[in-house]
Amino acid sequence: MGGDVLSAAASRAALARAWFRAFRRTRPFWGAVWLVAGGWTVLRLSLSSVQLIVSTGFGALAGYLTGGGMILCGLVPLVAPRQRYTFGLIGSVLAVVSLVVSNLGGFLLGMALGVLGGAMLVGWGPKRPRRSRLQEAR
Template sequence: MLSRAPALGRAAWRWFRAFRRTRPFWGAAWLVLGGWTVIKFSLGSLQLVVETGFGAVAGYLTGGGMILCGLIPLVDPRQRYTFGLIGAVLAVVSLVVSNLGGFVVGMLLGVLGSSMMVGWGPKRPRRRERRADAGGGTGAGGGTGAALAEPALAEAD
């Protein structure tokens, strides 16, 4: 039982590494962290939120929207442009509606994460794999470099 634990740990790490490289992981992580920060600095008792109205709920809505905009591209990376832009707008709006956007920290994390998400692109094949494919299959890889690389996402752009 204990002898399989390192192998399972390596397999889990390989899966996570492949997951992280085929999705806008770091942009999503920063955007979710920014949304959590906005919500954290907007916290109040439920009675206060109900009595205050939209002014108190706005922090929850913008922070929750930022978190959703960070999580959706992890499931469907082709939606990174849409939710990256919506996340950036929500981050900037949080400056006005919720304690200066989590005292500016949440807003900056949200803008950073959403810009990273919009700028992310699918992983390209390694240089030696591209050379092997361009060489007509006579390289060391035997022309199978594209098969070894992780499949690129189908872009609808």
């Protein structure tokens, strides 16, 4: 009886692994990961108290907007891969803007990750189907 539970758990894990592999291969996964990591870095290094943000005004709010925008631009292509060009470009522009508005773009790390992720989103293409041996022989 204990073996049945373990084999069922192993088969569920194998199915989950296969689903994630198929998901990762049909979407610009790694570009999205790097863009979200860059946005999180910019956002995390921009965090301050609410009182400081209210008293400072747009200068303090800009870090939140660029970091949050980068995270959003990284997540949308995972849901809609056809939008990778638009959100890759917007994410890259937000990463470069974060250099000016948010602690040197998350101390350059967030900006670099964002530009890398945006470039990977724009450069990603769907996997082409393999040719059959009959087509290769022609």
